[in-house]
Amino acid sequence: MSLLSKYGFSGIIKLFAVIILTRIEAVFLWKSKVRIIRRPVYIRGQKYISLGNGFTSGVAMRLDAFPIHGKVCIEIGDNVQVNDYVHIGAINSVKIGNNVLIASKVFISDHNHGFYGQEDRHDSPLSIPKDRELSYSSVIIEDNVWLGEFVAVLPGVIIGKGSIIGSMSVVSKSIPPFSIAVGSPAKVIKTYNFDIAKWELI
Numbered sequence: 001m002s003l004l005s006k007y008g009f010s011g012i013i014k015l016f017a018v019i020i021l022t023r024i025e026a027v028f029l030w031k032s033k034v035r036i037i038r039r040p041v042y043i044r045g046q047k048y049i050s051l052g053n054g055f056t057s058g059v060a061m062r063l064d065a066f067p068i069h070g071k072v073c074i075e076i077g078d079n080v081q082v083n084d085y086v087h088i089g090a091i092n093s094v095k096i097g098n099n100v101l102i103a104s105k106v107f108i109s110d111h112n113h114g115f116y117g118q119e120d121r122h123d124s125p126l127s128i129p130k131d132r133e134l135s136y137s138s139v140i141i142e143d144n145v146w147l148g149e150f151v152a153v154l155p156g157v158i159i160g161k162g163s164i165i166g167s168m169s170v171v172s173k174s175i176p177p178f179s180i181a182v183g184s185p186a187k188v189i190k191t192y193n194f195d196i197a198k199w200e201l202i
Helices: 003-030
Strands: 041-044 049-051 061-065 074-076 087-090 094-096 107-109 111-113 134-136 139-141 179-182 187-193 198-201
Parallel strands (some): 041 061, 049 074, 061 087
Antiparallel strands (some): 111 134, 179 187
């Protein structure tokens, strides 16, 4: 399929404008070979975000980095593709490995407004949510992970290498490597058997 038939004439013009702008930002902002960041894009705390080589984003990506420690708190590896309307927020640490594919409308966060049993602390439901102290726990998404559409990844989660998270899943607990997990909360339904090179039902 040609670029013209895929994007149309005006789409090609917009695409090349975005590519040029991304190349300029790659040199002066990201210090890496970022492939393309489609507009509009919403980035807060850019100096606390690290993007790897070959990074690609869809439209309306939102990255919010407000570190409690004054260091990089969103780290994204090489050859990561993030699609439309993805929101990643961190105050401590969100690490995404290499070759990760993230579908549209995915939410990833390492923090919550308030404490709901963590550290035996319990915020009152009568308090104002935005005024509650932020609780946090690091998020790690390892290499070769695929997150489906509308997935939410919550604080304290590790998603193991090569795993797949099905559309509309809420990942509230860690997922082992080479697994397929679905649901709310997400549960493992298949694992990959390397001896027979097949996905097997749990």
